Amino acid sequence: MTAGWSLVWDNAGxxxxxxxxxxxxxxxxxxxxxxxxxxxxxxxxxxxxxxRFAATAFVELFRSTPLILQIYWVYxxxxxxxxxxxxxxxxxxxxxxxxxxxxxxxxxxxxxxSIRRGQWxxxxxxxxxxxxxxxxxxxxxxxxxxxxxxxxxxxxLFKDTALVSVIHVGDLAYVALKIRTETFVILPVLNxxxxxxxxxxxxxxxxxxxxxxxxxxxx
Amino acid sequence: xxxxxxILTRWQFLLSALSVTIYISLLSIAFGFLIGIVVGAxxxxxxxxxxxVLGFYVDTMRSLPQLVVLVWTFFAFPLIVGFSMSSTTAxxxxxxxxxxxxxxxxxxAGLTSVRRGQMQAALALGMSxxxxxxxxxxxxxxxxxxxxxxxxxxxxxxxxxxxxVIAVPELLRQSQIVVGQTYRYQLVYTTLMIVxxxxxxxxxxxxxxxxxxVAHLGSS
Numbered sequence: 336m337t338a339g340w341s342l343v344w345d346n347a348g349x350x351x352x353x354x355x356x357x358x359x360x361x362x363x364x365x366x367x368x369x370x371x372x373x374x375x376x377x378x379x380x381x382x383x384x385x386x387r388f389a390a391t392a393f394v395e396l397f398r399s400t401p402l403i404l405q406i407y408w409v410y411x412x413x414x415x416x417x418x419x420x421x422x423x424x425x426x427x428x429x430x431x432x433x434x435x436x437x438x439x440x441x442x443x444x445x446x447x448x449s450i451r452r453g454q455w456x457x458x459x460x461x462x463x464x465x466x467x468x469x470x471x472x473x474x475x476x477x478x479x480x481x482x483x484x485x486x487x488x489x490x491x492l493f494k495d496t497a498l499v500s501v502i503h504v505g506d507l508a509y510v511a512l513k514i515r516t517e518t519f520v521i522l523p524v525l526n527x528x529x530x531x532x533x534x535x536x537x538x539x540x541x542x543x544x545x546x547x548x549x550x551x552x553x554x
Numbered sequence: 555x556x557x558x559x560x561i562l563t564r565w566q567f568l569l570s571a572l573s574v575t576i577y578i579s580l581l582s583i584a585f586g587f588l589i590g591i592v593v594g595a596x597x598x599x600x601x602x603x604x605x606x607v608l609g610f611y612v613d614t615m616r617s618l619p620q621l622v623v624l625v626w627t628f629f630a631f632p633l634i635v636g637f638s639m640s641s642t643t644a645x646x647x648x649x650x651x652x653x654x655x656x657x658x659x660x661x662x663a664g665l666t667s668v669r670r671g672q673m674q675a676a677l678a679l680g681m682s683x684x685x686x687x688x689x690x691x692x693x694x695x696x697x698x699x700x701x702x703x704x705x706x707x708x709x710x711x712x713x714x715x716x717x718x719v720i721a722v723p724e725l726l727r728q729s730q731i732v733v734g735q736t737y738r739y740q741l742v743y744t745t746l747m748i749v750x751x752x753x754x755x756x757x758x759x760x761x762x763x764x765x766x767x768v769a770h771l772g773s774s
Contacts, residue, residue, distance in 0.1 A: 399708065399754040400747050401715035404726060408747055411739035490616065497619035501719065508621055515629075525630040529622055536617025 339523035346514050353510030354531055360496045360506060364431040365489060371432055372439025379444055390440075397437035403498045406430040410502045427499035435492050442484040446477035482550050486543045493539060497532070507531050560736040561745060571728035572749070578642065578724060579711045582649035586710065587703075589650060590657020597658065598665045599687070608658070615655030620716050624648040628720040645717035645724075653710050660706065664699035665691060697765075697772030704761025708754045715750070725749070 343350070378390035397405065409430040414420050421429070450473045458468035500509035511528035515521055561568065593612065597605045615623070628644035639647075668691045676686035718727035726746065733742050 395755060396747070396751060399712075399758065400750040401712040401726070403715050403718070404743065404746055404750060407726075408743045411733075412743050415740055494617075494619040497621040498716065500621070508619065508625075512625070522630050522633045525626050529618060529626050529630075532618050532622050533614060537613060540613050540616040 339520045342514075342518055342520050343523050343527045349510050349514065350507065350527060350531060353505055353507035354535065356504070357493070357496050357506045357508075358535070360427065360431065360499065360504075361489070361493045364428060364435055364492060364496070367428070367432045368435035368439050368492075369485075371436030372443050375436055375440030376443035376447060379440065380447065393433075394437040394440050397434050398441070402430070402434050402495055403501060405434055406498055406502055409433075423499075423502050423504045426502060427496075427504045431492070431496065431499070434495070435488060438488050438491075439485065442481045442488065443477070445484075446481035447473055449480055450476050479550060483543075483547045486546045490536065490539050490543055493536060494532075556741055558741070560732060560738045560741060564732055568725070568728060568732070571723060571725045574642070574723055574728075575711070575714055575725040576753075578646050578649065578717060578722065579714045581646050582653055582714065583707055583710045585646065585650035586653030586706075587657050589654030590659075591661055593654065593658035594661025594665065595687075597662050599683075612655040612658050615652050616659075618652075620649070620652050620713050621719055623652050624717060624720050627651070641717075641720050641722045644720060645714075645722040648720075649710065649713060649717065652713070653706065656706055656709070657703065660699050660702040661695075663702075664695035667698055668694050694772050697768055700761065700765045700768070700772075704765070705758065707761070708758050711754055711757065712750070 375390050375394055378386050379394070381387050381390070406427060410423070410426045413426070413429070447469075454472050454476070455465075455468055458472045459465070463471065496506055497508040499506055500512060503509065505513075507528060511524055511531075515524045518524070593608050597608050597612075600608075624645060627648035628639075628641055631644070632638040665687075672690050672694070673686055676690040677683070681689065714724055715726040717724055718730065721727060729742050729746050733739055736742070
């Protein structure tokens with residue numbers, strides 16, 4: 336057993352690299368999925384029915400299928416349509432961004448719709464055009480309201496990045512499972528993986544609780 | 555017209571895989587809800603010590619990926635307790651333990667959302683605390699929890715696909731076997747997307763519709 340733990344220690348560098356990639360994937364995905372979600376939310380509020388339908392179909396498809404399958408789908412099926420062979424990391428990012436954008440779009444849409452009609456009318460009455468009202472009146476108010484939901488999505492995203500390990504992207508889960516197959520040392524390696532995620536995820540979960548308390552919308 | 559024979563010739567194999575997906579989803583929903591209701595109620599009414607101990611379980615599950623929980627349950631847990639279990643059993647345990655934490659959070663939020671006055675009124679009418687929870691607080695809370703619990707059900711179905719990683723013979727895993735035999739990635743994975751959509755989407759919309767009908771019962 337002690338030999339096992341020293342093995343974890345010997346591979347600390349690889350674990351750290353994997354953990355770093357997990358964090359990077361989370362950050363980059365969220366940075367891309369916020370504009371992505373906003374775009375989808377706008378498209379779903381569009382005045383043309385066809386655009387509304389297409390955006391809704393996209394969102395509902397990605398919300399109603401398992402992320403692990405979406406990652407496989409992007410990995411195996413997308414190249415055959417586009418003739419482009421993407422590296423695993425790019426595939427993982429595409430899958431995650433499509434998925435999280437869909438969830439974000441629902442959050443943003445709810446936030447935008449929750450701003451009272453009177454705010455729109457007042458902005459228009461002051462001579463703004465609808466884009467200005469959206470940017471200067473509605474979005475700033477909606478931003479505070481969507482923060483708690485966005486924070487929850489952040490933590491699910493952090494956890495969901497572990498699924499990219501199935502297409503051999505070297506995140507923490509992949510590194511740990513690889514070391515396990517290389518060395519046949521199971522318990523310490525899997526415990527180290529769990530502890531690694533726990534150490535990163537637990538503070539985030541607590542932070543989300545705090546954000547929920549701080550920015551709760553009163554009934 | 556694509557050639558559907560890889561799927562059509564293996565329809566029995568894939569159908570039984572689909573039934574495994576539904577089976578582990580339903581069982582993990584049942585156990586997850588059981589864990590969640592007990593833990594959520596104990597955290598709300600059980601005092602500070604119980605709350606912090608169970609809070610640790612809930613927050614741990616909220617910080618670990620489902621994949622990690624499943625892999626750990628199947629490969630590491632048996633080494634600690636000293637007996638092995640089938641991948642399906644491990645899958646159901648891992649899925650339930652993870653889901654239970656989220657249900658517990660929902661139940662707790664639902665119970666605390668019912669105004670204090672409701673409890674006080676029930677006690678003033680001579681009900682016991684348990685009666686008040688059972689007859690006054692819980693019925694209102696359950697209605698309010700419905701949307702969140704409904705989406706947790708779809709999460710459970712979607713997350714059951716992650717059990718493919720520990721070789722539970724569910725739909726995704728068995729489809730990978732078909733892909734391995736036929737190299738028909740596009741066909742199999744696209745069909746799979748449609749199948750999961752056809753299962754999850756009606757569940758989500760059905761719960762929405764049901765909730766809209768009964769939402770007024772949950773307001774006090």
